Amino acid sequence: MHVPPHHVKVKVSYAALNSSCDFVIRSIPKTFSTLKVPEWEFSGRIVEVGADVREEFRVGASVFGFLYQTKSALFTFKEMQGALAEYVVANVDFVALKPSNATEAQAAYLPIAFVGMKTLDVGRVGPGDSILVVGGSGAIGTALVQMAKHVVGKQGRVVATCSKSKMDFVEGLGADEVIDYKQDVGAYLLWQPQI
Ligand SMILES: NC(=O)c1ccc[n+]([C@@H]2O[C@H](COP(=O)([O-])OP(=O)(O)OC[C@H]3O[C@@H](n4cnc5c(N)ncnc54)[C@H](OP(=O)(O)O)[C@@H]3O)[C@@H](O)[C@H]2O)c1
Secondary structure (H helix, E strand, O other): OOOOOOEEEEEEEEEOOOOOHHHHHHHHHHHOOOOOEOOOEEEEEEEEEOOOOOOOOOOOOEEEEEOOOOHHHHHHOOOOEOOOOOEEEEEHHHEEEOOOOOOHHHHHHHHHHHHHHHHHHHOOOOOOOEEEEOOOOOHHHHHHHHHHHHHHOOOOEEEEEEOHHHHHHHHHOOOOEEEEOOOOHHHHHHOOOOO
């Protein structure tokens, strides 16, 4: 595998599986004549570094990251050389050192969790706010519920939707209130204008 200047080669320990992964894996042999590898988020150890890479990214460093795709590559599946592989070559702008308090398995999920963090940022959510997380039991929702509760604090309120069977789980993540999405969520919100 060629390692361009601003990239690192990583021996993958874990790849994060998205909910559509099963469908993508089953579709690949029927859709493409060349090898395609799904999934984008990974953790692992650096085995080779490009010529233009910051010193912190040394061979042997434990890292996590995201295999960045241009929009056109993503939608045409042209460069679908994803994270469910033994090795990946990743742009270091999308790689970070694994935090010492996270396992490699947890770190592979962090790029997905960051989507939740970005949501709080874009929504300018702050202490005391009340927010609704639609899909609180999903990949992004589970991270978002936890981060949202941390940000809004005790005075704020996190309300999340999910299926009935996962309501206890989502409450355990810190949601102040959990709603079964099969109930009339719209009617509920009409009575809760502050969310
Ligand atoms: N994963 C990513 O990397 C990523 C990145 C960017 C954007 N997104 C987008 O973010 C959204 C969530 O993605 P995700 O990966 O977190 O998905 P996911 O893991 O499949 O979670 C889906 C969530 O939606 C809930 N849900 C399922 N059917 C529903 C229904 N009929 N009505 C209301 N809620 C329902 C699920 O609840 P139950 O499981 O309890 O049934 C679950 O909480 C999607 O729009 C996705 O395209 C995802």
